[in-house]
Amino acid sequence: MAFQKALKESEVPEGKVAKAKIGKKEFAVIRLGGAVYCIEGVCTHEGGPLGEGSLEGGELVCPWHEGRFDVKTGAANPETDWVTDVKAYTTKTEDGYVWIDF
Template sequence: MLGIKKSDLRENEPIKASVAGRDFVLVLHNGRVNALDGLCTHEQGPLFEGSVDGDGLVCPWHSGVFDIETGKANENTPWVTDTAHYDVGEDQSGELFIEL
């Protein structure tokens, strides 16, 4: 459990979530909660401090872009490679969990 509810999230405002010593970024996008690895595939920039541009999550360090809904690296920022995308579930109390 993440200790976070969907209602804690704001559309297109990434936040950090930690599970089992790993950091993830959660992004509510088009009404759906997405989870991606928290550290960028380039030089481990903190994606949970990134921003959203269209359907992309932008790394705060060197502006690498990842598709929020798939984790795919944007072809216009070839210095980043694809990252993992995870489905996010909700338990009966509304708390979110990442399906690892």
């Protein structure tokens, strides 16, 4: 595990979700309450692009069938039981970029 540069900080303003790709791996990066979170970018249901999802409360909503995930832990909301948990990653911001530890 090592931090890798994912995207510019300016690409993920407060209250927004952004896509990031490192090699073949896709991520959803979220800025909420001043903190930056990162979860896997591919939905566990049918592979929807979570980096194109929306935020509702502390949850990221999949753009395809509205599966919901906790942005901090990647845990699936039991009310949307067609999705299972995604992995959550540690992030840091440095030199104007968001870095993901994976």
